[in-house]
Amino acid sequence: MHDLLLRQCxxxxxxxxxxxxxxxxxxxxxxxxxxxxxxxxxxTLDIQQQxxxxxxxxxxxxxxxxxxxGQPRWNQSGTLFEGIEIWRERKQSLSLEDxxxxxxxxxxxxxxxxxxxxxxxxxVSEPSLTALQxxxxxREAVKDWITLQVVAFPQDGIYGSPxxxxxLEKALEMxxxxxxxxxxxxxxxxDGVQSIHRIFALAEKYDRLIDIHCDEIDDEQSRFLxxxxxxxxxxxxxxxxxxxxxxxxxxxxxxxxxxxxxxxxRTEINFIANPLINITLQGRTDTYPxxxxxxxxxxxxxxxMNVSFGHxxxxxxxxxxxxxxxxxxxxxxxxxxQMTGTAEMNACYDxxxxxxAKTLHLDDRYGIGVGKxxxxxxxxxxxxxxxxxxxxxxxxxxSHGKLLVRTECPQTNWYGxxxxxxxx
Ligand code: 17E
Ligand code: FE2
Numbered sequence: 464m465h466d467l468l469l470r471q472c473x474x475x476x477x478x479x480x481x482x483x484x485x486x487x488x489x490x491x492x493x494x495x496x497x498x499x500x501x502x503x504x505x506x507t508l509d510i511q512q513q514x515x516x517x518x519x520x521x522x523x524x525x526x527x528x529x530x531x532x533g534q535p536r537w538n539q540s541g542t543l544f545e546g547i548e549i550w551r552e553r554k555q556s557l558s559l560e561d562x563x564x565x566x567x568x569x570x571x572x573x574x575x576x577x578x579x580x581x582x583x584x585x586x587v588s589e590p591s592l593t594a595l596q597x598x599x600x601x602r603e604a605v606k607d608w609i610t611l612q613v614v615a616f617p618q619d620g621i622y623g624s625p626x627x628x629x630x631l632e633k634a635l636e637m638x639x640x641x642x643x644x645x646x647x648x649x650x651x652x653x654d655g656v657q658s659i660h661r662i663f664a665l666a667e668k669y670d671r672l673i674d675i676h677c678d679e680i681d682d683e684q685s686r687f688l689x690x691x692x693x694x695x696x697x698x699x700x701x702x703x704x705x706x707x708x709x710x711x712x713x714x715x716x717x718x719x720x721x722x723x724x725x726x727x728x729r730t731e732i733n734f735i736a737n738p739l740i741n742i743t744l745q746g747r748t749d750t751y752p753x754x755x756x757x758x759x760x761x762x763x764x765x766x767x768m769n770v771s772f773g774h775x776x777x778x779x780x781x782x783x784x785x786x787x788x789x790x791x792x793x794x795x796x797x798x799x800x801q802m803t804g805t806a807e808m809n810a811c812y813d814x815x816x817x818x819x820a821k822t823l824h825l826d827d828r829y830g831i832g833v834g835k836x837x838x839x840x841x842x843x844x845x846x847x848x849x850x851x852x853x854x855x856x857x858x859x860x861x862s863h864g865k866l867l868v869r870t871e872c873p874q875t876n877w878y879g880x881x882x883x884x885x886x887x
Contacts (some may be wrong), residue, residue, distance in 0.1 A: 465489055466864055467837070468504035472515040473845065474831060477817060480846060483512065488837040491864035496833055506866060508859060514842045514850060517830050518579035518860070519789035520819030523674075523707055523735045523773025525616075525781075526566040526583040526601070527594035528553070532778040542747050543679060546781035547618065547648075553780065554589055562597035567605065569777055573787040574609050575868050577840035577857035581609060582674065582773075582823055584616035584643055587634040588627055595634050608862045612823055614674050616643035621658040623650060628661065635669040642666045644675040646687040647711075659690045663698055672703045672824065674735075679708035681745050681754055683715055689723055695730035702731035702769070705822055709734060709758040710741050720759065728766055733822040736760050737775035738796040740782040760800040764810055771819040772796045772811070789815040790854040797851060805848070812847035837864035843872050 467488040474481040474496065487495040487504070534553050538545050566583070573581060585595040595615060602611040615634035621627050621644060635642060644662045646655030659675065666673045678685040688709050695704050712720065736758050745756020763770050772792045776782035785791075797803065797811040820829035831839050844855035860868035878887055 465494070465500075465502060465504035466506070467861065467866065468500065468502075468507045469515065469841070470507060470509050471512055472510045472841075473512050475514055475516045475847070476831070480514075486515065486831070486839070488861070488864045491837055493831065493833055493835050493837050496831070508841075508866075510841055512845075513858065514844045514846060514855075515831065516840050516842060516850075517816055517820070518838050518840050518862075519577045519815050520771065520823060520825075520829075521573055521578045521581040521774055521787075521789065522771040522819035522822050523737055523775055524569075524581060524583050525586075525776060525779060526569055526581075526598060527557075527562050527585050528779040528781075529569040529777045530565040531780065532783045537783065538780050540747065541743060543744050543781065546744070546779075549780035550586070550618070554586060554594070557589070557591075557593045557597075559593060559597045559600070562594055563601055563604075566598060566601045569787065570601070570605055570609055570611070572777070574860060574862070575857075575870070576786070576788045577842075577860050578787060578789060579609050579838050579860070579862050580612075580820065580823055580825060580829070582612040582614060582641070584614045584674075585634070585639070586618040587615045587630050587639075588617050588619035588623070590626060590630065592630060592634060592637065595637060595639060599638055608865075608867055610825075610828075612640045613638075614641040614643040615639035616676070617645060620645055620649045620654070621661055622654045623648070632665060635665060635671060639671070641672040641674045642669070644677075645679075646675065646690070647678050647680050647682075647685045648676075655687055656690050659687060659694060663694045663700065666700065666703070667698070672705070673700065674705040674707055677706040677709050678711035679741070680711055681714050681748065681756060682711055685711040688712060689726065691732065692723070692726045692730055695732055696726070702733065702821070703824070704730070705733040705735060707735040707773070708737060708741065710745050710756050712758040713755060724762065724766055727763070727768060732768065734758065734760075734763050734768055734770045735773050735822065736770065736796060736800075737773045737792075738799045739785065739792055740775040742795065742799050744781060755799050757796075757799050760796060761802055761807065769818050769821050770814055771822050772814040773819075788854065790851060794851055794854060808851060809847045812851060838862055
């Protein structure tokens with residue numbers, strides 16, 4: 464007897480969609496994928512030819528600041544820098560309980576909408592390292608239903624104050640999965656360059672991945688991505704490096720941007736764009752025409768680079784909105800980056816699934832196949848395009864072979880103008 468049997472699935476794979484197959488699950492593992500699998504199951508779900516997809520991957524979020532919007536005040540200018548100031552005030556009152564409670568509430572919101580893999584930044588600019596400690600505890604507490612990766616992120620800069628460099632290293636000793644950075648917010652350009660070299664040295668020493676907040680500013684002179692590219696070319700870190708945001712890339716002149724693209728193609732750097740928040744944070748000093756403030760997603764994708772989309776924020780000092788729905792993120796990315804071609808729309812879906820999985824180095828843990836961990840979602844949609852267009856509801860979330868979430872689709876009754884009150 465199977466633990467779980469999904470009947471009549473439309474199974475989404477990287478290269479094709481397989482219509483009308485059953486999926487059997489036993490002890491947390493996918494044991495069979497075939498038409499009309501024999502036998503019974505403890506739970507059988509009739510999928511009715513709806514889309515079965517690998518779970519969404521949230522490749523970039525700040526769980527330590529999630530759900531703090533308005534504390535102690537709202538970001539009225541809407542800029543990154545006012546956000547950092549507000550967070551500096553709010554983080555004085557962090558406690559383990561405070562961070563853990565908000566992080567777990569956010570993860571539940573995400574998982575309810577089909578996210579089962581998350582990379583979160585944890586600010587490591589405070590001497591107590593409370594945010595980091597809390598997220599490491601959360602990583603352990605939630606591991607049976609969601610996979611959390613934690614980035615040690617020096618929000619105030621590695622060289623912004625005397626202790627920060629030491630705090631970043633301590634965070635890695637405590638068990639952060641990834642080394643972060645913020646070169647464009649270091650006090651000088653030289654500090655920014657030096658910070659990138661330090662990040663690479665730490666990643667090598669502690670055998671960790673790298674994910675740098677890089678050039679998140681409209682300044683076309685912010686050119687730290689070229690330094691990351693140079694370090695990537697000279698190191699053997701390969702695909703273990705991620706450049707997040709890189710919004711200045713949208714402001715570079717084409718002569719420089721094309722040269723840079725050539726250098727980037729010599730690397731396996733992963734890119735993460737956060738279209739929901741960067742469309743609101745950036746362009747604040749522009750009049751008109753106003754820049755979009757999102758990196759060159761389409762061009763990077765066309766060049767074969769790995770690009771994913773992240774939410775970045777859910778109700779925090781940088782962004783007052785957000786629900787954790789990755790189809791919202793992909794939809795905003797599709798619009799802002801003008802990716803309306805058929806292959807481009809499908810790519811936007813991949814940017815919140817497979818591409819994020821690649822960035823997080825989930826390897827064999829991700830995807831739907833016999834012998835793989837049984838993590839999958841069922842969408843009220845026929846295909847990727849349909850899912851994006853409708854922001855489809857995730858009807859079932861299956862995590863580690865267990866039915867974690869079931870959501871009923873809302874039902875609209877159309878009565879028409881001629882209906883009498885008795886019909887309603
Ligand atoms: N910190 C930062 O430097 N940039 C951001 N977009 C957020 C936090 C959300
Ligand atoms: Fe971020």
